[in-house]
Every structure is written in structure tokens, then in C-alpha cells.
Amino acid sequence: xxxxxxxxxxxxxxxxxxxxxxxxxxxxxxxxxxxxxxxxxxxxxxxxxxxxxxxxxxxxxxxxxxxxxxxxxxxxxxxxxxxxxxxxxxxxxxxxxxxxxxxxxxxxxxxxxxxxxxxxxxxxxxxxxxxxxxxxxxxxxxxxxxxxxxxxxxxxxxxxxxxxxxxxxxxxxxxxxxxxxxxxxxxxxxxxxxxxxxxxxxxxxxxx
Amino acid sequence: xxxxxxxxxxxxxxxxxxxxxxxxxxxxxxxxxxxxxxxxxxxxxxxxxxxxxxxxxxxxxxxxxxxxxxxxxxxxxxxxxxxxxxxxxxxxxxxxxxxxxxxxxxxxxxxxxxxxxxxxxxxxxxxxxxxxxxxxxxxxxxxxxxxxxxxxxxxxxxxxxxxxxxxxxxxxxxxxxxxxxxxxxxxxxxxxxxxxxxxxxxxxxxx
Amino acid sequence: xxxxxxxxxxxxxxxxxxxxxxxxxxxxxxxxxxxxxxxxxxxxxxxxxxxxxxxxxxxxxxxxxxxxxxxxxxxxxxxxxxxxxxxxxxxxxxxxxxxxxxxxxxxxxxxxxxxxxxxxxxxxxxxxxxxxxxxxxxxxxxxxxxxxxxxxxxxxxxxxxxxxxxxxxxxxxxxxxxxxxxxxxxxxxxxxxxxxxxxxxxxxxxxxxxxxxxxxxxxxxxxxxxxxxxxxxxxxxxxxxxxxxxxxxxxxxxxxxxxxx
Numbered sequence: 174x175x176x177x178x179x180x181x182x183x184x185x186x187x188x189x190x191x192x193x194x195x196x197x198x199x200x201x202x203x204x205x206x207x208x209x210x211x212x213x214x215x216x217x218x219x220x221x222x223x224x225x226x227x228x229x230x231x232x233x234x235x236x237x238x239x240x241x242x243x244x245x246x247x248x249x250x251x252x253x254x255x256x257x258x259x260x261x262x263x264x265x266x267x268x269x270x271x272x273x274x275x276x277x278x279x280x281x282x283x284x285x286x287x288x289x290x291x292x293x294x295x296x297x298x299x300x301x302x303x304x305x306x307x308x309x310x311x312x313x314x315x316x317x318x319x320x321x322x323x324x325x326x327x328x329x330x331x332x333x334x335x336x337x338x339x340x341x342x343x344x345x346x347x348x349x350x351x352x353x354x355x356x357x358x359x360x361x362x363x364x365x366x367x368x369x370x371x372x373x374x375x376x377x378x379x380x381x
Numbered sequence: 382x383x384x385x386x387x388x389x390x391x392x393x394x395x396x397x398x399x400x401x402x403x404x405x406x407x408x409x410x411x412x413x414x415x416x417x418x419x420x421x422x423x424x425x426x427x428x429x430x431x432x433x434x435x436x437x438x439x440x441x442x443x444x445x446x447x448x449x450x451x452x453x454x455x456x457x458x459x460x461x462x463x464x465x466x467x468x469x470x471x472x473x474x475x476x477x478x479x480x481x482x483x484x485x486x487x488x489x490x491x492x493x494x495x496x497x498x499x500x501x502x503x504x505x506x507x508x509x510x511x512x513x514x515x516x517x518x519x520x521x522x523x524x525x526x527x528x529x530x531x532x533x534x535x536x537x538x539x540x541x542x543x544x545x546x547x548x549x550x551x552x553x554x555x556x557x558x559x560x561x562x563x564x565x566x567x568x569x570x571x572x573x574x575x576x577x578x579x580x581x582x583x584x585x586x587x588x
Numbered sequence: 589x590x591x592x593x594x595x596x597x598x599x600x601x602x603x604x605x606x607x608x609x610x611x612x613x614x615x616x617x618x619x620x621x622x623x624x625x626x627x628x629x630x631x632x633x634x635x636x637x638x639x640x641x642x643x644x645x646x647x648x649x650x651x652x653x654x655x656x657x658x659x660x661x662x663x664x665x666x667x668x669x670x671x672x673x674x675x676x677x678x679x680x681x682x683x684x685x686x687x688x689x690x691x692x693x694x695x696x697x698x699x700x701x702x703x704x705x706x707x708x709x710x711x712x713x714x715x716x717x718x719x720x721x722x723x724x725x726x727x728x729x730x731x732x733x734x735x736x737x738x739x740x741x742x743x744x745x746x747x748x749x750x751x752x753x754x755x756x757x758x759x760x761x762x763x764x765x766x767x768x769x770x771x772x773x774x775x776x777x778x779x780x781x782x783x784x785x786x787x788x789x790x791x792x793x794x795x796x797x798x799x800x801x802x803x804x805x806x807x808x809x810x811x812x813x814x815x816x817x818x819x820x821x822x823x824x825x826x827x828x829x830x831x832x833x834x835x836x837x838x839x840x841x842x843x844x845x846x847x848x849x
Contacts (some may be wrong), residue, residue, distance in 0.1 A: 180516065201518055206529065208510060209518045231515035236468050238695040245691050249663060274474065452705055454738045456697070463698035493737035493818065 176277050177228050177302075179204060181356030182214055182223035183316030184229035185347055187330060188295040188309075189339035189365075195283035195297075196347045196363040197225050198318075198378075202356060210359040211378070218244055219254040220371065221293075222284035223364050224264070227316030228302065229277035235276050239267055257284030257296040261306055268304030275302045279315035285366055293368045312346075318354035325350045340365045340372065348378045382416060383428030384528035384568060386556055387484040387510075388540060389521050390549040392502035393577035394486040395584065396426045397553055399568035404431075416574045418581045419445045420455045422488040422504075425465070426575050428514060428525050431478035437472075437479045441465055457494070459548025462509040462517060470515030482525045483511040488576045503578030524556070527564055532556035546575065546584075554587055597733045609718050612727045615674055620660060621761040621795050622671035624731045625771065625788050626743040629781040631733035631787045631814035633671045636659035636761070646827065657827075660761070665690035667700040667735050667820040669809050673761035674728035682728055683727050686710060700820075703734035707744040707752050715750025725749070729760040730740050733811050737821040740800035741811070757787075763795040770794060781812065789837050799838050803827035 186195040190376040203213035215225040216237055224240075226233040243263055247255055255263070261282050268276060278302050285293040299313035301304045307313060311330050314322035325346045334342060344363055351357040361376040386397045398415035401408055416426045417438050423445070427438050445464075449455055456464070462485045471478045490504040510516075510523035522536040523529075539552045553573065561567045575584045601607060614688045620636035637659050645656055663672050664686045672679035689709050693701035710730070725748045732744040745760060746752035757775045759767035770791045779787070788808075793801050809824040825833065834840040 201516075203512070205532070208523070208533075209520055212518055229514070231466075231470050231473065231512075232516070233516070234466065234517060238467075238698070242691045242695050245694070246687065249687055452702070452708075454702075457699065457737070460697040460699040464696055467696045491737035492740060 177279075178310060178317050178356055180228075180230040181317050181354075182212070182227050182230075183314070183318035183322060183347070183351055183354065183357040184214055184227045184279075184281045185312060185314045185326065185343060185350075186225070186281045186297045186299070187312040187323050187326070187334075187339060187343050187346075188297050190333040190335055191285075191295065192334075192336045192339055192365060192367040193283040193285060193295040193297055193314055194339045194343040195223050195281065196223055196343050196368060197227070197316075198347065198351050198357040198359060198361050199375075200357055200359040201230055207356065207359065213362055215362060215364060217371075218237045218260055218284070221246075221366055221368075222255065222257045222260055222282070223371075224260070224279070224280055224282040225315070226278045226280050227319075228279055231341070232276040232278045236276055236280070238269070240264060243267065256363055257282060257286050257298075260284070261296075261298040261308075265300055265304035267304050268300060272303050277302055280317050280360055281313050281352075283364075283366065317356040318350045321344060321350035321353045322346060336365050336367050336372070340374070344374075344376055348376065355360065382407055383526050384560060384571075385426045385428050385482070385484050385525040386528060386532055386535065387414070387426065387486055387508045387520075387523050388552065389506045389508050389542060390544040390546060391542070392499075392504075392506060393546060393549070393575055394488065394506040394508050395546075395549055395553060395570050395573055395575050396424055396484055396486045397428045397557070397573035397586070398428070400570045400572055401568040402431065411568075412572055414572055416572065417442050418574070419461065419485075420449060420487075421580055422455065422490055422576055422578075423458055423461055424486050424581045426484045426486070426547055427481055427526075429482050433479045434481050437468075437481045441468065455490075457491055458485065458489050458507040458509070459479060459519075461485065461487065462507075462511065466515050466517040467513060468512055469513060473513070473515055478513070480513045482513055483509075484523055484525060485511065486574075486576050487542040488578060490578060498581050506576070527566075528556065531559045531563055535559055550584070550587055557586065598753055606718060606749075609749050609837060612674075612725045615659050615727045616729045616747070616760060617762060617764070619673040619675075619729075621759060621763055621767060621792070622673045622729075623757075623759045623767055623771075623788055623791055623795075624671065624733055624743045624745075624755070625757040625775070625779070625784040626741055626755065627734075627779050627781050627784045628741070630784075630810055631741050631743055632781070632784045633661055633669060633731060633733050633809045633811075634788045634792050635671045635673075635807040637805050637807060638791065639676075640735070658777055659806065659807065660687075661809045661824055663822055663824060664706070664732075665694070665700055665734075667823065668703055668706060668809075669733050669822045671731040671733075671807075671809075671826065672728050673730075674726075674795045678726045679728045679730075682710065682726060682730065685713065700736065702736040702738055703732060703742045704736075704744065704754075706734070706740070707732050711746050711750045711752045713750075714746065714748060718749055731758065731760060733809075735811060735813065759791075759795075767791050767795045781810070785810070786837055789834065789839055789844050793839055801834050803830040803834075806830055806834075808833065841845075 400486040
């Protein structure tokens with residue numbers, strides 16, 4: 174068994190039309206034994222940038238703290254909120270610092286970046302545990318159910334979904350994928366980021 | 382081999398642990414207290430590699446004491462647990478990591494923890510499950526060691542966050558009895574501590 | 589006589605004084621006034637700006653950022669704001685140190701750093717510079733306004749020697765004596781935030797050199813608790829908001845005065 178599977182958990186992000194969604198399951202396990210059924214893996218960076226961390230729970234916590242430190246110092250010194258692209262690069266370099274003794278986490282980033290014309294542009298990205306970024310046009314996944322997530326998302330996702338439809342698509346994708354994964358599940362949390370608000374909903378899945 | 386339990390009730394949290402110290406197949410001692418009081422409203426139960434456990438527990442105990450002397454007020458349970466987690470996480474990537482699993486039980490008496498409509502409780506009970514990797518999670522109940530395989534399902538069924546002390550001790554007794562019944566190498570004795578607005582004290586486990 | 593003992597901070601004079609530390613304090617008594625008033629609902633900070641002039645580019649303060657012109661009042665963490673009096677360059681490095689300290693605490697303890705602990709940490713550093721060889725003490729006094737769940741709203745003052753103390757209302761910088769007296773006369777333990785804002789503005793009006801108040805000479809901030817979330821909310825007023833506030837309290841410049849200045 175890989176250390177990436179030790180605690181279980183999965184994260185997914187999808188692009189929509191002027192909106193993005195990011196979702197994760199809520200399980201925290203110790204191999205096959207479930208310890209907590211309310212363990213969130215997605216954290217806000219600002220009102221329009223969220224990121225999720227799948228992998229070893231201790232490193233998820235450590236990375237969350239390190240990224241928060243860096244983002245807060247960035248925000249207070251730059252006197253503006255970080256752009257999602259910038260945050261992705263920051264995450265990548267924070268991970269690559271540990272190239273030869275990595276943090277066992279795979280980040281998934283979702284946000285809305287500002288365009289010069291004043292509009293918003295959906296942004297998603299994922300990285301591996303040493304920070305190799307993957308900017309996708311459609312969706313990104315990470316965690317123990319990532320292979321299943323790819324399969325379901327490939328079938329359900331379509332371009333230019335409105336916020337409501339995107340919510341439905343990401344929810345169905347995640348719930349159906351984690352049902353086939355013993356290490357993920359126990360309900361889910363979904364955040365849909367639109368230009369004027371973030372909609373957060375908790376979902377009940379197969380609670381077994 | 383050690384077994385630890387922890388559960389929250391209405392206005393209190395209970396920690397329990399067995400009292401056996403074993404070396405290979407030999408029981409060396411059966412009155413060891415595996416729960417350390419860390420502050421006026423904070424305690425932790427610990428298990429793991431013998432030697433590491435005591436060394437690490439004393440390191441935590443003395444540093445939290447120093448912290449309290451320096452800052453007058455007691456550190457909140459969440460903050461204390463986070464600091465313990467940070468210590469474990471940095472130890473994990475050191476030359477020789479501590480191999481200690483922990484349940485931190487605390488009672489948060491700060492203004493932010495007083496729930497509206499429940500002022501008489503004087504705060505909020507808190508329980509954190511930590512393992513040697515530095516995994517930290519807040520739980521309504523938790524267990525470490527072989528006990529967890531038997532107790533967690535029982536606690537899923539019987540745990541009540543609004544339980545009185547008597548009810549919670551009854552639930553704890555169920556867990557202990559189940560372990561005694563089903564585990565081959567079950568310990569004979571347990572010790573428990575309760576943490577509430579009045580502080581940390583020992584509590585008798587019903588027979 | 590003093591010459592022989594004031595070239596180094598580490599040396600006592602025969603009278604048992606540390607001249608460099610006293611000079612640092614002296615530097616502060618010429619700096620722009622900073623005033624703080626504590627209430628049950630929040631804290632009010634106001635500061636007099638010394639660097640003014642119509643050629644000064646303040647576009648950064650009126651849009652973007654978190655408000656303030658970055659001369660006197662700074663955001664340190666979500667639960668702490670500070671007002672500084674003294675050498676601006678020294679103050680910047682102190683503010684930077686405070687921000688780093690607060691963030692480091694947040695990483696390790698996963699909670700906002702308690703206000704007194706932050707103040708104490710900084711005073712340890714300040715004290716160090718009055719003792720260890722060859723260095724000059726920090727020429728800044730700081731007012732810390734913050735909230736934590738242990739002691740709720742708190743107002744602290746620290747000076748270059750590394751002393752700090754908690755206050756209900758206090759003042760640092762030039763004319764601080766006059767301001768202290770005014771605050772002493774008008775402060776009540778049950779003062780509301782609204783009344784505190786008025787008190788602060790009026791006191792500022794009396795102590796400042798110029799006859800009228802305006803956003804070009806004044807920085808203003810409050811820290812309160814969000815009604816719903818109970819999370820501290822620091823607000824550093826933008827120039828337009830400062831002028832609106834002054835107008836509301838009848839302390840603003842009149843139109844023709846504006847023309848003359």
C-alpha cells in the first residue's frame with residue numbers, strides 16, 4: 174500500500190461558465206478503519222480561490238498551514254488578494270522545496286481569475302506531490318478515487334455549464350466515483366464559486 | 382498494545398486508558414496512569430513505543446506548563462492540540478521520530494467557546510485524535526490501539542453528545558467490556574479522567 | 589559629561605541612566621500623535637500624519653489595499669491593528685516582525701495570536717536592542733489594538749525600552765500629555781464605540797498643530813467584532829471615509845478653508 178492511500182480521500186474540481194466548482198469527500202481513515210466522517214480537505218484562500226489537498230492527512234494539515242502563512246504574508250504585503258494562477262505557482266514551489274523528501278499531498282486548485290476587461294475567468298489546476306502543475310480545460314482530480322473520478326467526469330462533464338448544472342455534475346461525479354472506492358466516501362462537500370458568491374453544500378452519500 | 386478511549390458528553394469529556402505495561406509477553410506493571418494532566422482544563426492519553434511515550438508526554442507537559450507561566454492564561458484546547466500536532470509532525474521528518482498516539486481532551490472556557498443558551502456549561506468540551514504521523518482530527522469520540530476495532534462501532538451506536546456523566550461512563554463501560562470479551566490479550570484494569578468546567582479529575586469506572 | 593556614556597546603548601551613565609534609550613523616547617515625543625480608546629464594543633485608533641503635501645501620491649490609499657496610507661496605522665493580523673509613533677523606517681521593520689510573528693503563531697497553534705503575547709514578544713526584541721552591544725534601540729512606540737477570546741478587546745502601549753502596559757485610553761507622540769488629560773476627563777468605563785469615535789476625533793482636533801482636521805493629516809481605524817460570526821473585524825478608514833466621518837461629527841474643514849489650504 175502506498176502512503177498516499179493511508180488516510181484515503183478524494184478531491185475534484187471542474188470548470189463551468191464564469192464559475193468553478195471544487196468538491197471532496199469527508200472520510201478520514203487509518204487504512205481500512207474509519208476515524209472521522211467529517212474531515213474537510215478543501216480550504217479557502219480568498220472569496221474566489223479555494224484549494225483541496227488529497228493524500229496523507231498529516232501533510233495535508235502541514236501544507237495547509239504553510240500555504241496559509243505564505244498567502245497571508247503575500248496578501249498583507251501586496252495589499253491585494255492572490256490570483257488563482259499565482260496561488261498555483263506558490264503551491265507548486267512550496268511542494269518542490271521538498272523534492273527529495275516530498276510532502277505526500279496532491280493539491281487541486283479552483284478559482285476565478287480577473288480579466289483585464291473586469292470580468293472573471295474560471296481557473297482550475299492540479300499538481301503532483303512534488304509540484305508539477307497540470308492546467309486543465311475541463312476538470313482535475315486527486316486522491317484514492319482519482320481513477321474512478323476520471324471515468325465518471327469524462328462521461329458527465331460538458332463545457333459552459335451554469336452554476337446550478339455544474340453543482341449537479343460535480344456532485345454526481347464525486348458521489349458515484351467514491352462509491353466504488355473503499356477509502357473515500359462518507360458524504361461530500363461541494364463549493365461552487367461564482368463571481369458574486371460561493372455556494373457551499375454538504376452532501377450525504379452512501380454512509381457506509 | 383495499549384488501549385485508549387475518549388468521548389465527549391454534555392459539558393465534559395472523558396479519557397480512559399488501560400494500566401498495563403507489557404514487555405514482550407510479560408506484564409511488567411498494572412497500575413500505570415497513561416493519562417497526563419496538561420493544564421487546568423486539559424489532559425492527554427498516550428500510547429505507543431514505550432520510552433517514546435513518556436519522553437514525549439513529559440516534553441509536552443513541561444512545555445505547555447512553561448507556556449502557561451509565560452502567558453498567564455491557559456492555552457485553548459484547539460491551540461494546544463495543534464501545537465502537539467506540530468511537534469509530532471516535525472518529529473516525523475526528524476532523524477528519529479517519536480512513535481506516540483494521543484487523545485487530547487480539553488474543556489474550552491474562553492468566551493468564544495460559550496454557547497448561547499448553554500452558559501451554565503461554562504464552555505465546550507473538545508476531543509482530538511492524534512496519531513504518531515501528526516494526523517489531527519476533532520472527534521466526538523475516539524480510540525487508539527486494538528480497542529478501536531471493537532469500540533468505534535459500539536460508540537457509533539451508543540454515543541450521545543448530550544449524555545450525562547453517568548450515561549457516558551455507561552457507554553465507556555460497554556467499550557471496556559467488549560474489549561475484555563473479544564480481545565485475546567485484553568488488559569484487566571483501566572483508569573479514567575474527566576475534564577469539565579471545574580478542571581481535570583480522576584473518575585471511577587463502574588463495575 | 590553625557591558624551592562619555594551615550595555613544596553606546598550598553599553603558600549606564602553614573603546617574604544610572606541609559607541615554608540612547610532616553611533619546612529614542614525623546615524622538616517619539618516629536619512624532620505624530622497616535623491615540624487609542626478601548627470600549628466593550630471595540631477599539632478606536634487615530635493618528636496624526638506628519639508627511640503631507642499636495643505632491644504626495646496617495647492613490648494607493650484611496651483605492652486598493654486594506655486602507656490607510658501606510659504611515660501610521662497598520663494591519664498586523666485579522667485580530668490586531670497597530671499605530672506607531674517614532675522613526676517610520678524602524679516602525680516598518682517592527683510591523684514586518686509583528687506580521688511574521690503573528691503568522692508563525694497561526695501556523696503552529698492554528699489560532700490567531702493573543703494580543704498580549706504578540707506585544708510581549710515584540711517587547712522582548714525591543715529590550716534586546718537596549719542591552720546587546722553596539723546596536724541602537726528601536727525608535728518607536730506602538731499602540732496595539734486587538735481582540736482575542738481570552739481577554740476580549742485590549743489596548744497596549746509599548747516603548748523603546750521594552751516596557752509595555754495595558755490601557756483603557758492612551759496616547760503617544762507629540763502633545764501626548766494634553767491628549768492624556770482630555771481622555772482622562774472624558775473617558776467612562778461604559779463608553780460606547782460611537783462616543784469613543786467622537787472622543788478620539790475631538791481629542792485629535794485639540795492636540796494637532798493644525799486648526800482643522802482632514803484626511804490629509806489623519807489616519808483612522810477601528811477594530812470590532814462581526815455581529816454574526818463573532819470574528820474580529822479591523823477597519824482602516826480610507827481618506828474619503830475619514831472625511832465623511834469628520835463631517836458627520838462636525839469637525840471637517842469648511843469649503844473655503846479647503847480652498848485656502
